[in-house]
Amino acid sequence: MTDPDNLSAIFTPKSVAVIGTSTSPEKLGFQILKNIVDAGFKGPIYPVNPKATAILDLPCYPSIGAVEGAPELAVIIVPATAVPATLADCGAKGVRGAIVISGGFSESGPEGEALQRQAVEVARTHKIRMVGPNCQGVNNPYHGLCASWPLLTMRGAIAVVSQSGTVAAALMDWAAQEGIGVSGLVSMGNRGDVDEADLIEHFDGDPRTQAIAVYIEGVKNGPRFLAAARRARKPIVVLKPGRTEKGRQAAESHTKSLAGRDEVYQGAFRQFGICRAETLHELYDFSKALAYLRRPTGRRLLIVTSSGGCGVLAADIAAAEGLDVAPLPEAVSSQLRASLPRHFVVNNPLDLTGDANSGLYKDVLAAAKGAFDVAAVIFGDPIVGTSELIDRDHPELVIYLGGADVEREEARLLHARGVPVFPTPERGMRALAQLVRFGRPVEKARP
């Protein structure tokens, strides 16, 4: 079996021990065990708790040493002071991966820092790859492994790598709500061992991943990070706060990250082809566009809409982002003037007005084919059948706004077909601009 990055025990273990599990449903040690069970993990699951005989109908073990066989992965939720010894027991047992949820390490002062150094040393000695400590875990929906919270199982093409568990959970929740899903999620916590460079490499080599969404407050190892980014064939989107002094201070307090001067990051991101998001919604939107759409061959953009207002908002942002809302070529204009109702103004943005239906959009897109590098298709009314209209293999960016229940249903159908839908003209156009800059034309749009 090939395991170039040694992370297979973390992402695709054959068996999992949950050390420090609990019988109290309000405790993390219970919830994580339950999420692993409920996400449908196929291999053996070993709860370790010296005081319980069974949790969730699974027999409990008093220690990791008492488990029959050798679990590949250990999820650890014991008090910080017990973590180094627990890792040593895991090593003795042949465990190859650990996810340390427990806090109380470098984030909490000098004693915690010493404990973390100790834990890392033990893990290295025993050749255990470790995520955490002080993290919200790992989720691999393609392996039924939700060693994290909340319970989310929707599979998709975006990998989420985050120094904040909440940010990771929020992205995965949004993706699940939209029916998009993720290819994997790692809350890195204090990054005692596994860091963003490892994970970029890992997900770059993962065939289910098409884009990597990264939240970091500071890189752990600059040269390794940049090397991984340079080698990556898949788009990387980074949200990194710390543009203000207050933000930098907060970052250093939160994860002991050296937030560093923002200009240095900005320059490196530019040089290494990393797409930078300014907000959480952008981190999600950009990753979604880059994972599910291919790069247009140029910047000539046709905007087709049933809402004049949306056309205006889209044109404004598109122009500000350097996209070319080019005039319609004469051949396209005259064809459209001939086929569209007489009162339509044939223009770019092309406003099909509230009379628009799915067929009208179809005709327009067919007429304009080849004349533009990409079309932004904005449904600005409750238009039924729009999901049928979009050809997944053509460069179209879909925005749906103001359609209420019809919109929710059509967006669901589009997402189920792997076509991303954006919620406002501005968010769609910002995402499209990133796609033009950072999209990968050579790869297929979907796994």
Add this chain to the structure above:
Amino acid sequence: MTDPDNLSAIFTPKSVAVIGTSTSPEKLGFQILKNIVDAGFKGPIYPVNPKATAILDLPCYPSIGAVEGAPELAVIIVPATAVPATLADCGAKGVRGAIVISGGFSESGPEGEALQRQAVEVARTHKIRMVGPNCQGVNNPYHGLCASWPLLTMRGAIAVVSQSGTVAAALMDWAAQEGIGVSGLVSMGNRGDVDEADLIEHFDGDPRTQAIAVYIEGVKNGPRFLAAARRARKPIVVLKPGRTEKGRQAAESHTKSLAGRDEVYQGAFRQFGICRAETLHELYDFSKALAYLRRPTGRRLLIVTSSGGCGVLAADIAAAEGLDVAPLPEAVSSQLRASLPRHFVVNNPLDLTGDANSGLYKDVLAAAKGAFDVAAVIFGDPIVGTSELIDRDHPELVIYLGGADVEREEARLLHARGVPVFPTPERGMRALAQLVRFGRPVEKARP
């Protein structure tokens, strides 16, 4: 009855005629009639259609002249060329308000412009106040009047005034989805008669409205708009595209608005205390904050969170927006150090970590009371009971992220109590910054 702005026939008519209604469910003339019925309009509804005997169990009239009594409001969906004569018939019948949905007027060329002038003249002659033409109608959920689409009935405190029907519908849909609702909605269309100045005045005088959200591509009458804005006691939030040349061109094509130089608008907005939104989501967020929260007495901001990452993101935006993420006063620090678990870092942002529960937040907010002008309370985990925790009468801005189903339920409960919840740290902080600038401390937070 007082009717200072003559718009009562449009917002609170005793009876409604729908002229140009249809028996085909896919036609607007059917849908609008159905929405008026389904929204629970209490007075008589008169469908006018010479070819039908009844629609939706309501008897049809061949003409407005044939209707018994005098409908106060006429909703008109007949072909553009028939609109002036229809308005004249309405006038003869004593109709006092008209909502002209039909397109084919100034937006479609010189003939349409002439028709519109004619329609406006007829309306003025008969003292009919008219919304439209070429619009998506009016919704007053407090009067059971959904003369618009989609069907939305949720009542709230934000008034929506828009040159784009889609923008208006989207805002109202978001508000309904969140359980916030609106106090009224007007899609102004071509603004033949009623314009943003009229509507700002109207909603400023409407006791249910606490903030006015305006989408315009250009003002119809600069001095009247500015006079209305100056007089208004309620916050006005404006989204006006047209920062780029492409955006301006698109606006002029869409609504024949003179988009004008953006600097002129920017200057006027600043001078007259108008809050400017940059995106649709901001138009919604800012209006929500201004409608449901009171202005903090200063800029000193405490950020309390269960998610360190969210604290960092919030601090970064807050600082960039000029809010003061001030150090904790020594008295508060020492009290918190005494009461919080030992491993907590007592700081601002204050990170309660994943161990946070509703009680911990409560203690912190009590300890910090008086030491800050406003608290941003960020729930960054599935934390049950958060809705109980927030005191509607205190200056707290709530953000909920990464809580999945728990988040959706708690946000629903908070919105039901009139407490707005923001979906990301960035959106929450941007909204808070507007609240500090444009919020009205003198009014109660809710109707």
